Structure formats: structure tokens, C-alpha cells
Amino acid sequence: MTGSAIKAYFDNSATTRPLDEVIAHMSWVSHEIFGNPSSLHSLGMEAEKLLIKSRKAAARALEADPGCICFTSGGTEANHIALQGYLAANRRKGRKVLFSSVEHPSVLNQAGMLGALGYQVEFIRSGIDGKILTDHLDALLDSDTALVSVMSVNNETGAIQPLDEIADCCRRKNTQTVLHVDAVQSFGKIPVKPQQQGIQLLTASGHKIHGPKGSGLLYIAEGIHVSPLMAGGGQESGIRPGTENVPALSGMGMAIEKAMEGIRLAYRHVDGLHRRIRDEVSCIPGCIIISPEDASPYILSISFPALKAEVILHKLESRGIFVSTGSACHSRRKNRSHVLQAMGLKPAVIDGTIRISLSYMNTLEEAAELVSALKTICGGK
Template identity: 40%
Template sequence: MIYLDNSATTKPDPAVLDSFTQVSQRFFGNPSSIHQLGGEAERLLIRSKEQAANLLGVNSDEVIFTAGGTEGNNLAIKGIALEHRGRGKHIITTDIEHPSVFEACQSLERLGFRVTYLPVNRDGEISVDDLKKAINDDTILISMMHVNNEIGSIQPVKEVGEIAKQHPKLFFHVDNVQGIGKVPLTLEDSGIDLCTISGHKLHGLKGTGILYVSRGTKIFPLFHGGNQERAIRSGTENLAGAVAMVKALRLIRDKEEKQVSSLYNLQAYLRDRLTKMDGVELNTPPKAAPHIMNISVPGLKPEVMIHKLGEKEIFISTKSACSSKQTDESKILSACGHTNERTTSALRISMSYDTNEKEIETFLEVFEQSVEQLKEVME
């Protein structure tokens, strides 16, 4: 099997699974219980937060354990909007956000908020000048992804953070689900007030994640109950999931430090070979995250190619897994200004640090043969 759909989800690391199992068996007490088992669980939870904070370069009280990217994005966006609606009702985001951001913003529009969706250029990047012009006295939130999940484009979040610092009334949220462990991002003193991370994108477990909430940032909770997680996310803590999340974060940080150049080399090799293939168009910009390559084969239905490769146990995808079963057209590529032929024939190849050159070589050979065969059938 050759698995190249890592932007949708990654295979859990055995060490992560082991940590989850051990904690589930040994520390099953409720961290809120006052007996010894509860105390042990609480101490492990506190230690996990400290470790996560150290890995992210933040304070432990700024770490909120969540159930993943969708919850983190919704908590950040709706939490800021509802808590600070008295200050203003204007939100700024982009045209190429993940559905959990885009639809969260749309839901707030139904509650009377006004949302500006910034356009992107051909490479999927916003204009900083457009952002500056969009900010007004009513703006309370800027929300954007660091790395795009379909084409790998990188937004200028460092510059946006500096702009956000000049407007103390507004908050800046970054969806870093695709960037963590691949593209460096500093949180401390960056102007970023909230940042979302998902465990299953970095060889952790589904249902685990982290939302960074900077000190002094108040958000309205979406869950009410036992006041866990600083009363930001009530509910009995998923201790085993939190420990597994931290384990996955530590492992991906280590891989990033030692192997990120190899991932860039694989992407360059992939780009070079795909560029030379007849009928294949590259959609991922030259300066992109190292694990994503988006292409189009105009004239071919993407799902046909997915199934043909799947027969050879090679797995890629069309677009975001959260929207892949909807219309064929890629909303992201459309926002980048590509033609309908390209937006409806997009394929995404997404690698991990476990991907090797032999796998890429095999994929390229099978892919090229499949393109030729399918075009012959069409003719």
C-alpha cells in the first residue's frame, strides 16, 4: 500500500497508540475526582499541558485540549464573536478557508455579524494591503489558515500578526492544522491570539487536538457544565487523548527538525516529474508547504482516477476530505482563478515524513500509465 492522503488523516504512530492505551488502563480516574485516582489523573493532565506548552513555546494555562480542528476553529471563531459582540460585529477571513472556518463564519452572518472574505491570488495567497483596508472600527476578529489544506499555499501570518498588534481591539486566530510540524510558526509575541492544532494530522488520534488561547483572551464557551479547561471547554477531560496528543506533537517536532529538508526534496522531485507529464497541470505554488502537491488533469473525472489508483492500493484524494463527497469543483482552485476544467479535475497528493522516494516513484509510474489509459478510453 502507498498512502498519499496524509492531509486528510495520518496513520497513528505506534508510540502514540501505546501511550493512549497505557493511560486508559492506568489513569482511568476522573481528573475532577478528589480521591487518589482522580489526583493522579489530574497531575498527569497538568504535566501534559506543561509539555504541550513547552513544545509550542507558550504558557501551560494557554493550552486547551479539544477534540480536533473543527472544534478548535468553531470554539475560536464563535467564542470570540459571542464574547466580544459588544465591541463590534465584523470578522475578516479568506476565500480559501477550511469548511470549519468558512461555515462557522457563515453561521455568524445569520446572527447579524458581517464577514469580509479576502480574495487570493493565483498562488492562493491574500494581499496584506487588502487585509489592512478591510480592518475598520467594527472589526473584532481575523481568522485564516497558515497552510492551505488543498494546495499547500502559505499565508503571510507573521505579517498579519504584526498588523493585528496595531489594533488591540481585534483578535487574530490561525488555523494551523496543516502547518504544524512542517512550516514553522512562532506563537509567543506574534500577534496570534488563538491557534488550532489537530492530532490526527500529525500521526496522533482522531478526536484529539489543541486550541492555543493567549493570556488575556476571553472567549465565550460553546460547552457549559463542569468548568473544565479554564471553563472554556467543559466536559470530563479526555486524559488518554491529551497524553497521546502531546506524544504526537513531540514526535512531529522531532521529525520536522531532522527530516523536513527530505520532505522538500521529495516534493521537488514530484513537481519535476509531474511537470513533464503531458496533460497534467500543477496547482500548488512553487513556495508551498512541503507535504502537499495539487494537480489537475483536465478532461478526466478525479473520482475515476482515485478509484483506478485505489485498485493498485495507491491512495490519493481529490480535495479536502470534509468536502470531497460534494461537488466535483474545488472551491479553493476556483478562488485562485483557475478555469473550470482545472477546478473540476483536481487531485491532491499529500505526503508524510514516512513517505519515501520509492513510493513516489511507483506512484508516478502508475499515475502516468493511468492517465494515458483513461485518455485512450475517452478518445
């Protein structure tokens, strides 16, 4: 199906449509500023200037120093560098690592790798609202806890984790414990301020904010040491060697600037769409709203236990409307969502769950089209 046949795209948590100006800028960079940013000649220096500009844009968005920003190929790589790179550089900080039970697979699936390295990995339970139980975190934290990893906004339900409370808990139980936050679903949409919030490591991705795929970043607080996972030429302060993808990273910088310029207006617009869709689909017989009331407005998870999510998805697609059945990073598998299982939901509810994820590009007309289609497909009207 081509773009012209798409009536409404509601899978923005999987990826967003790149801004036209970002695409044009990346094309220009690829054609005109194609030098290696490590080269000493003028073409290389021009490429380096673009990286510096993007690094400053990312730093402003996080209210951080540009020197704290390490560019990566995306959120998954950033999560690996954050966790494994930090632990490799700080072997004496402890042998215990805590993950929330509702993390993204790029974090959760590192548990086995870390276990093989001799780390004790434990999982923080979550409640029915998808937020971690801070009492359980408090009980798990001890003097041997090196690192805690919690995502800021859940990619399946939109649940917003209480980061300030989590950071306070870490400081109170062990001042040496480092907090890593996967901010892929919040960066550029909901303000995240790692220095103020007590976050030492934070990951973000460009293609979730109308930037290009293949671009991401890792914020590393001053004084935090991270080892590279690969040997190479020493790019990105030696943490992520390899020639930087200047077109993608420059495009991400432009997307960050655009996102931050309109972050408040975008939030209000998306919140209005979210509320309208939520209110109207809740009236469809059998519909269960999974996302908590205070979830990020950018994500709405709903279930129709009498139907299979795949059936709903394809019937919507036949109408030119696109949603997902959960995380795009593992939605092709037949396994039930670990997030929804951790929340204690019944199998029929999990199997009937679809995710509606919004962008400021979505319109009221598209929201109405989606609701009308769901009423027909799931409500028999």
C-alpha cells in the first residue's frame, strides 16, 4: 500500500513519518556535505559542524551539556552501550542489576547476557496500571546494586513511570546505584531533564519524533564512565567508534529542534485526540481500556477480548487505517505481550489488544475515521 492509500496512520510508537524538511536536509547533506567528520580538510570540517549542531540540539532538549551526548544508530544500540558499557567500566560498583518487568526487549533481552557475565538480574514488578511497584524496587535495592533500568513511557501502554520517586529510592538505598532510563517514547514529546531528575544514563531515538531511522543518542552524565562495546577509531569520545552517519544524525538534530519548538502545542493537540478516541471507543460493547488515565497521550492501548487483535488490525488496514498489536520490535512473534502479562491481564484480553499511537500530525478527521471503523468492526454497527 502506497502513502496515497493511507487514510490514517496510528502506529507512531513504532515509527513516525519523517518530516519533509528532514528528508530534504538529509538528501542535501548526502550530496553536498559527504566528507568524513574526522577528516581535517574543509569538507570533513563542514560535516563535523553538522554533528556539533545536532549534539547541541539534543543537549538543549535535555538541558544538558553537549559533551554528555553520544550519538548511536538508535535506541537499541544506545540501550546496549548504556547497560553493558557502564557495567564493563564499573565492575566494582556491584553485581546486581534491576530491570522493570515491562521494559523494551532491547533491555529485557540483555538479562541473559548479563547473567552469563556473572551479574544477578532481578525484575521489578508492575501493577495493573503498568507502573512499577516502588515498594518492590525499594526491597530489591541494596549495597550490591550497580544499576537500575526503567523506561520513562511504556511503548505498549503509555504508562508513565514515576522517575522522580525511582531516582529518590535509588539515592536513598545506595548512592552508587546508577539509574538508566529508556526515554525513546518520551523524548521530544514529554519533557525529560536527566540532571534535575537524578538520571545518569538516558537513551533516545530519532525515528520516533519524525526524524530518520538509524539515528539515536545516549546521554551520559558527567563523571559516569562507559566502556565502548567495539574497538575502532575513537569517534564519539571513544564510546561508539565508527564513522558517524552524518545525514541521519543531522536529520535527527533538525527533528529534535522541530519537536522542542512545538512540544507544548503538540502535547495539547495529541491529548485532545487521545481523549476523544478514548471516550468514544469506551462506549463500544466489550471494549476494555488498558492504558491508565494518566498515561502519555501519545499511546492508547485498548482490548476487545471477543476478537483477535490481528483480525482487527487487518480489517482496519483494509480501510487504510494503521494501528499495531503491541511493540513493533516483537509483534510478528506469536508470544503474548510480556508487558500485558506483567500487568496481570487475562490471555483473552491480551490477545484482543491493539495499540493506537498518535502524533501531532494526526487530525480530528482521522480520529473520527478510526472510531467509526472500530465501531463497525468491533461493535457490529
